[in-house]
Amino acid sequence: MSVTHDLEIKTMKAIIQRVTKASVTVGEDQISSIGRGLCVLLGISVEDTQKDVDYMVRKILNLRLFEDENGRAWSRSVMDKELEVLCVSQFTLQCILKGNKPDYHSAMPAELSQPFYNNMLEQMRETYKPELIKDGQFGAMMQVHIQNDGPVTIQLESPAAPTDPKLLSKQEKQQQRKEKTRSKGPSESSREKAALRSKADPSASSGAEGDVSSEREP
Amino acid sequence: MSVTHDLEIKTMKAIIQRVTKASVTVGEDQISSIGRGLCVLLGISVEDTQKDVDYMVRKILNLRLFEDENGRAWSRSVMDKELEVLCVSQFTLQCILKGNKPDYHSAMPAELSQPFYNNMLEQMRETYKPELIKDGQFGAMMQVHIQNDGPVTIQLESPAAPTDPKLLSKQEKQQQRKEKTRSKGPSESSREKAALRSKADPSASSGAEGDVSSEREP
Numbered sequence: 452m453s454v455t456h457d458l459e460i461k462t463m464k465a466i467i468q469r470v471t472k473a474s475v476t477v478g479e480d481q482i483s484s485i486g487r488g489l490c491v492l493l494g495i496s497v498e499d500t501q502k503d504v505d506y507m508v509r510k511i512l513n514l515r516l517f518e519d520e521n522g523r524a525w526s527r528s529v530m531d532k533e534l535e536v537l538c539v540s541q542f543t544l545q546c547i548l549k550g551n552k553p554d555y556h557s558a559m560p561a562e563l564s565q566p567f568y569n570n571m572l573e574q575m576r577e578t579y580k581p582e583l584i585k586d587g588q589f590g591a592m593m594q595v596h597i598q599n600d601g602p603v604t605i606q607l608e609s610p611a612a613p614t615d616p617k618l619l620s621k622q623e624k625q626q627q628r629k630e631k632t633r634s635k636g637p638s639e640s641s642r643e644k645a646a647l648r649s650k651a652d653p654s655a656s657s658g659a660e661g662d663v664s665s666e667r668e669p
Numbered sequence: 670m671s672v673t674h675d676l677e678i679k680t681m682k683a684i685i686q687r688v689t690k691a692s693v694t695v696g697e698d699q700i701s702s703i704g705r706g707l708c709v710l711l712g713i714s715v716e717d718t719q720k721d722v723d724y725m726v727r728k729i730l731n732l733r734l735f736e737d738e739n740g741r742a743w744s745r746s747v748m749d750k751e752l753e754v755l756c757v758s759q760f761t762l763q764c765i766l767k768g769n770k771p772d773y774h775s776a777m778p779a780e781l782s783q784p785f786y787n788n789m790l791e792q793m794r795e796t797y798k799p800e801l802i803k804d805g806q807f808g809a810m811m812q813v814h815i816q817n818d819g820p821v822t823i824q825l826e827s828p829a830a831p832t833d834p835k836l837l838s839k840q841e842k843q844q845q846r847k848e849k850t851r852s853k854g855p856s857e858s859s860r861e862k863a864a865l866r867s868k869a870d871p872s873a874s875s876g877a878e879g880d881v882s883s884e885r886e887p
Contacts, residue, residue: 466684466822471812492822513769525771543821551731553743553823594689595820599813603761604684604710605771606824 461496461557462608463503464544468492469516469603473537475587476594483585485535489516490597494544495559495567503609504571510607511536512579530579538575539587539595540568565589679714679775680826681721682762686710687734687821691755693805694812701803703753707734708815712762713777713785721827722789728825729754730797748797756793757805757813758786783807 467489474484491511512530519526529536545558559567568589576584587593685707692702709729730748737744747754763776777785786807794802805811 464824466824468815492817492820510766510769514766515770528769539820541820541822543819543823546823548728548732551728551746552733593820595815595817597686597813597815597817599710599815601761602710602757602759602811602813604759605761605764606682606684 461498461545462610463496463499463507464494464609465507465511465607466492466541466544467511467514467516467605467607468597468599469601470537471598471600472596473598474596475537475539476596477588477591482588482593483537485537485585487532487600488535488537488583489529490595490599491536491538492541492544492595493538493568493571494541495564496545496557497559499559499567499609504567504574506609507607508571508575508578511538512575514605516603516605533580533583535583535585536575536579537585537587538572539593540564540589561590679716679763680828681714681717681725682712682827683725683729683825684710684759684762685729685732685734685823685825686815686817687819688755689816689818690814691816692814693755693757694814695806695809700806701755703755703803705750705818706752706801707747707754708813708817709754709756710759710762710813711756711786711789712759713782714763714775715777717777717785717827722785722792724827725825726789726793726796729756730793732823734821734823751798751801753801753803754793754797755803755805756790757811758782758807779808 468491470485470488470490472484472486473488473490475482489511493507513528515525515528515531517527517529517532517534518524542555542558542561542564543553545555546553547557548554558564572584572586587595686709688703688706688708690702690704691706691708693700707729711725731746733743733746733749735745735747735750735752736742760773760776760779760782761771763773764771765775766772776782790802790804805813
């Protein structure tokens with residue numbers, strides 16, 4: 452019985468690289484560029500909801516990856532320092548390996564993830580400053596030029612239950628408040644996801660799904 | 670009771686970016702560069718052993734992230750195409766968030782991780798071709814210039830239990846064979862790690878460790 456894949460928790464994933472500069476080219480054209488700040492590669496899963504967006508936007512903008520005016524590391528966020536963010540959609544982060552072959556069925560299909568992603572960018576612009584949030588070209592074959600400064604690279608997953616239990620419970624309370632005041636709340640709570648996560652037993656699966664891979668290209 | 674952090678599974682983590690080219694500069698000097706291939710940012714945890722190295726080296730070299738001669742995506746590995754690998758140590762991937770502040774206590778301390786990492790590079794060179802594996806400058810403040818091609822970015826964690834149960838059981842058998850023939854086997858099996866992983870209940874912790882962060886810099 453292969454049940455693991457059904458139970459497995461799918462969350463939004465982000466790779467955040469602190470950069471001196473970054474840009475995107477499509478063919479010969481540079482379509483986007485930033486100076487100091489963060490380059491975010493963002494993988495949206497089939498199960499992501501507004502709650503995952505809220506978490507990820509908050510974390511990207513508030514993570515303390517920069518030094519303060521006295522050179523003290525891990526003290527300031529991209530917002531604190533008024534730096535830029537280049538955000539590029541990256542479905543390959545939802546990769547599940549079948550042996551050595553990547554499978555991308557966990558990624559939200561492009562026709563759904565494009566509006567989802569645009570909405571997330573919009574939320575990031577509203578939360579910060581619109582002119583400091585840059586973008587790639589959704590679905591295009593891009594070259595993303597990243598000058599990783601340090602290097603400093605952080606992986607994020609929503610919700611942050613396994614690494615940040617304190618925040619999780621705070622987040623749940625916030626969410627519960629939100630759900631009282633509006634009706635379009637997501638269908639499952641972080642706690643339910645966390646419970647599922649702890650139930651998922653990887654060794655119980657035979658991996659019998661075989662070598663079926665999405666043929667989706669970058 | 671804050672027990673989650675003790676139970677939490679620490680594994681080796683890698684961010685693999687498919688690149689058109691990549692290089693490393695320290696100050697004004699370019700110390701390393703590759704053409705087409707993979708840029709690997711590698712985060713070693715306090716609990717990593719030879720088993721994690723074996724897994725990661727095999728995956729990096731065999732992952733099918735390139736197209737074949739007919740343009741079919743996800744068909745060829747970096748070795749199949751005789752491309753290059755730039756591998757850079759990146760302890761920040763072992764980040765645990767305390768609110769918005771990164772904590773790096775899960776990263777293997779530099780005095781241990783440097784020989785561990787050099788050994789891993791050596792193994793990668795022996796498995797592939799020494800001249801096609803490039804390196805950063807361990808512990809230095811670097812600029813890593815990455816031209817991410819696609820973009821295509823994959824996160825890897827060792828062992829791949831949650832995403833690749835079939836491989837896990839194969840890996841365990843291999844490991845058991847190895848442990849019969851030599852005595853320096855790692856202390857815990859993948860199965861034990863997986864069992865621990867499923868037991869760890871993030872919601873059980875109060876996160877009472879507070880805001881103590883490592884002051885380690887990149």
